[in-house]
Amino acid sequence: MEKEKNSPSKFALVWFLQIFFAAAGGALFFLKYISAAEAIAFLAVLLTNSVLFAILFHNFRREAESFGAETEQKSRKIDEFDKITRQLVKRDLELARANQKLAELDVAKSDFVSVAAHQLRTPLTGIKWSYTALLDSDTGPLNADQKEIVEKGLSQITSTIELINDLLNVAHVEEGKAEFNIKRQSLLPIARKAVGDKKIIAGEKKITLSANIPDDDGFPEVSIDPEKIGLVFANMLDNAVKYTPKGGRIDFSVNQEQGLVKIVIQDSGIGIPKSQKDRLFSKFFRAANAVSVQTDGTGLGLYMVKKIIDRHGGHITVDSVEGKGTAFIITLPEISAKKK
């Protein structure tokens, strides 16, 4: 409001009026309309006004200068703000581009693994099916030696396919977090499916596979990638079947314990030598007794299982007595109890 009062146009008007009155006073004196004393008094009033006006003008100038400096400072700040905003927009665009590129790379990597799997499996399938055709006597009966050779070849091919599957699974697990599709859900259906899927291979070895899986109602949910946890259960049960002799027993149980969901896979198999337990979850490690009973393992299964469980914030431990059996215990943090 003060600035408006002292606006330049008002100063100019007052200045003009003073000059006008000075000129008018001079003219009146020269035309003898006023006396010298009256002219001096008139000029004194004008002079006093001029002094007051000069003071006012000085103040106005100071105000104007201060206002100018403030304006300049504000203008600089606006410029800086503008610059920062432009930089932020630029960074945002760069980030969006980088994210897009990463997403593309992720897809490319995933596609690469998938295509590599396909390309590796296809010729092996051809070889496997050829050996199978020979063993099925599709081209005539084989003698004992021929049969033995073809059976060994088929076993090698089957091991190679298994190795490729394990390597691909490990590659998936090691790919990075983007590959984990974590969902909040119950793991009970996954457990039931895993046990159901292995009933046939367990039955072929006359192994009793029993499941103690609770009802869904009220059982806590967990944060899991269902595909990866399915892979864990399948792997653990495959191992249990592999390393449990004919007529043995496997118990798969799920329960809830102190804020954790606990899965136990207990078998009556060959067990793990005490001295080798520490290396059990290392890549390509196979226990000495495992190699002797089962030649075609890859040593990648338990490594992958531990990686998956670790990524879920869970734990896997083993309790085993060589020659008597093994129990693998997996725990995952529970989220909440489902309402009935």
Place this chain on the structure above:
Amino acid sequence: MEQNQSPKKKILIIEDDTFMGSLLERKFKQKDFEIVRVASADEARKAFEAGLASLVLLDIILPGTDGITFLKELKLNPQTKNIPVIITSNLGKEEEIEKGMAEGAIDYIVKAHTTPGEIVQKVETILGK
């Protein structure tokens, strides 16, 4: 429907790997199936023009139209939508299997994990032979 007129069940094998296709064909013929074997979706369309099949074995990676696209096509066509389709592929990721099943396949077989004999058994079960 042709399959009702013929005593033999007709299987359409869509497989671009001729060697694997021939091994499958041999196994099915041993079990008295009638086999039509093609290497692409285009050839499969022509085969359907000549007559429908009781069941289709469908590979995914094919020259031209891929297996999943062709499966969608079969399921949209009123004449072919009820024909059971088993996907036989060496793509085996969970999402690939889920995608195939979601498009209406009756089963998804990873070829490397099975044998022609097991595929024939599966087909016999599905067709109730």
